[in-house]
Amino acid sequence: MTETAPYKWRWIALFVILAAEVMDLLDSLVTNIAAPAIQADLGGGETTIQWLGAAYTLAMAIGLITGGRLGDIFGRKNIYLIGAVGFTLSSIACGIAQSPGQLVAARVAQGLLGAIMLPQGLGMLKEMFDEKEQGQAFGLFGPVMGLSSVGGPILAGFLIDADLWGTGWRMIFLINIPLGLFAIIGGLVYLPAWRTAKTVRLDLVGAVLAAAGSALIIFPLVQGREHGWPAWAFALMALAVAVFGFFGWFEARKARTGGDPLVEPSLFRKRGFSGGMILGLVFFSAMTGFWLTFSLYTQIGLHYSPFKAGMAGIPSSIGMVAAFIIAQALIGRFGRKVMHAGLIVMALGVTGVILTLQWKGVEVTPWQLAPALAVTGLGMGFVMAPFFDSVLASVEPHETGSASGTLTSVQQLGAALGTAVLGTVFFERIKHSGFVEAEQFTLYVELGMLVLVFAAVFLLPKHARPQEEATDPAPGELAKV
Numbered sequence: 001m002t003e004t005a006p007y008k009w010r011w012i013a014l015f016v017i018l019a020a021e022v023m024d025l026l027d028s029l030v031t032n033i034a035a036p037a038i039q040a041d042l043g044g045g046e047t048t049i050q051w052l053g054a055a056y057t058l059a060m061a062i063g064l065i066t067g068g069r070l071g072d073i074f075g076r077k078n079i080y081l082i083g084a085v086g087f088t089l090s091s092i093a094c095g096i097a098q099s100p101g102q103l104v105a106a107r108v109a110q111g112l113l114g115a116i117m118l119p120q121g122l123g124m125l126k127e128m129f130d131e132k133e134q135g136q137a138f139g140l141f142g143p144v145m146g147l148s149s150v151g152g153p154i155l156a157g158f159l160i161d162a163d164l165w166g167t168g169w170r171m172i173f174l175i176n177i178p179l180g181l182f183a184i185i186g187g188l189v190y191l192p193a194w195r196t197a198k199t200v201r202l203d204l205v206g207a208v209l210a211a212a213g214s215a216l217i218i219f220p221l222v223q224g225r226e227h228g229w230p231a232w233a234f235a236l237m238a239l240a241v242a243v244f245g246f247f248g249w250f251e252a253r254k255a256r257t258g259g260d261p262l263v264e265p266s267l268f269r270k271r272g273f274s275g276g277m278i279l280g281l282v283f284f285s286a287m288t289g290f291w292l293t294f295s296l297y298t299q300i301g302l303h304y305s306p307f308k309a310g311m312a313g314i315p316s317s318i319g320m321v322a323a324f325i326i327a328q329a330l331i332g333r334f335g336r337k338v339m340h341a342g343l344i345v346m347a348l349g350v351t352g353v354i355l356t357l358q359w360k361g362v363e364v365t366p367w368q369l370a371p372a373l374a375v376t377g378l379g380m381g382f383v384m385a386p387f388f389d390s391v392l393a394s395v396e397p398h399e400t401g402s403a404s405g406t407l408t409s410v411q412q413l414g415a416a417l418g419t420a421v422l423g424t425v426f427f428e429r430i431k432h433s434g435f436v437e438a439e440q441f442t443l444y445v446e447l448g449m450l451v452l453v454f455a456a457v458f459l460l461p462k463h464a465r466p467q468e469e470a471t472d473p474a475p476g477e478l479a480k481v
Contacts, residue, residue, distance in 0.1 A: 007128035009190045016186035017121035025148035030156040030172045032295040037169040044100035050423045055104045057416035059111025062211040064409030068119035076120035077191045083117025088180030094173035122404035138389040157310030206262030209247040216240035221420035275459020276391030284414030286449040289422025301435030315370040316377030323381025331386045335462045343454045346379025
């Protein structure tokens with residue numbers, strides 16, 4: 001039977017998919033707040049703090065492209081359920097870890113299993129909704145991402161300070177159990193069991209090359225500072241460039257010879273998609289690095305409790321929610337100009353944080369930081385709200401699995417880079433100055449990254465969903481099983 005009409009249970013299925021997104025967003029951010037408490041309990045140094053976040057996001061970035069392809073091969077519902085079950089179990093492993101090594105290993109497992117779960121959701125959304133409703137469906141990701149991004153650290157701080165049943169920081173991972181059960185049961189009942197009509201094969205060589213290139217970038221960025229930036233760190237990063245170059249050549253050759261490449265080369269001939277990859281890599285790097293260093297600064301430098309540090313981000317959350325609401329009315333008319341405006345607003349907010357720290361230093365209070373953080377969150381929201389819909393608008397149905405996996409992989413790789421690069425800048429600067437100066441210097445680097453993102457937005461289509469580009473699944477493309 002061929003599915004051509006919108007899926008009947010699509011709106012319920014959307015919330016099931018969003019539950020998986022929430023688990024990912026919470027677990028990618030909560031260690032920013034929990035890192036000092038985890039370090040105090042399990043031990044480890046500054047690199048351990050960085051690896052708590054980078055291990056998860058790097059593992060996810062490595063697995064996401066393959067995860068999208070697995071959905072094309074074995075069915076997106078089947079792979080989603082495997083990922084949801086595995087993600088829940090690995091969350092339990094994080095919650096019972098007894099050493100930094102065990103926790104980092106469990107975080108790697110979380111990232112890899114999340115990597116096979118998340119692309120299936122984005123792929124199914126493109127199939128379940130018609131073109132008219134896709135904007136509304138993807139629009140819900142903005143508020144969920146925004147609230148989870150800031151609400152996650154607040155929840156983490158509350159759980160750590162509350163020390164429920166003596167669990168302390170461990171509850172930030174164990175809370176995934178009810179979310180995971182909802183994602184699993186809801187997935188079993190409401191997600192459509194569709195598979196692509198085309199038979200595809202897994203590109204194992206491409207998967208290994210993509211994984212190696214990503215690891216060769218992140219590992220030396222995190223570990224290089226601890227070892228005094230030896231020559232091998234720079235050699236590994238140079239090797240990563242060569243590996244990614246070979247990966248691109250291999251994928252193009254595989255497509256020319258009739259094989260099934262891990263990433264469809266045709267995607268990179270779409271300026272909007274290529275531009276979206278650059279934009280996502282740098283923007284999510286800047287965003288993740290901002291919250292990592294801000295959380296460390298408030299807890300280690302200002303001696304805020306985990307809950308107080310999390311609460312300090314509430315103004316940013318309010319700004320993001322306001323931006324998501326406003327952006328929905330503006331995107332259709334102004335297109336990519338909304339993202340440009342958001343980047344300008346975000347840069348003003350970051351500048352405001354710098355000036356506030358210069359004004360009050362270590363005596364700064366959450367109330368004094370609130371105005372600048374609210375403006376920063378407002379700008380973040382204007383960039384995030386149209387991001388996925390804008391980049392995926394020109395993707396053809398047969399490219400959906402590869403495109404969604406690649407795009408989400410770039411997002412996670414950006415988060416890992418943000419943890420590695422801005423975390424390293426922050427800790428390196430502390431050696432030569434105090435916490436205030438280190439945070440200010442890191443924020444100046446952040447402003448430079450936003451300039452690059454601003455330029456990348458010009459590569460996107462002027463409007464998120466050009467009328468001439470249909471994004472509905474082609475008749476006969478999806479076969480119901």
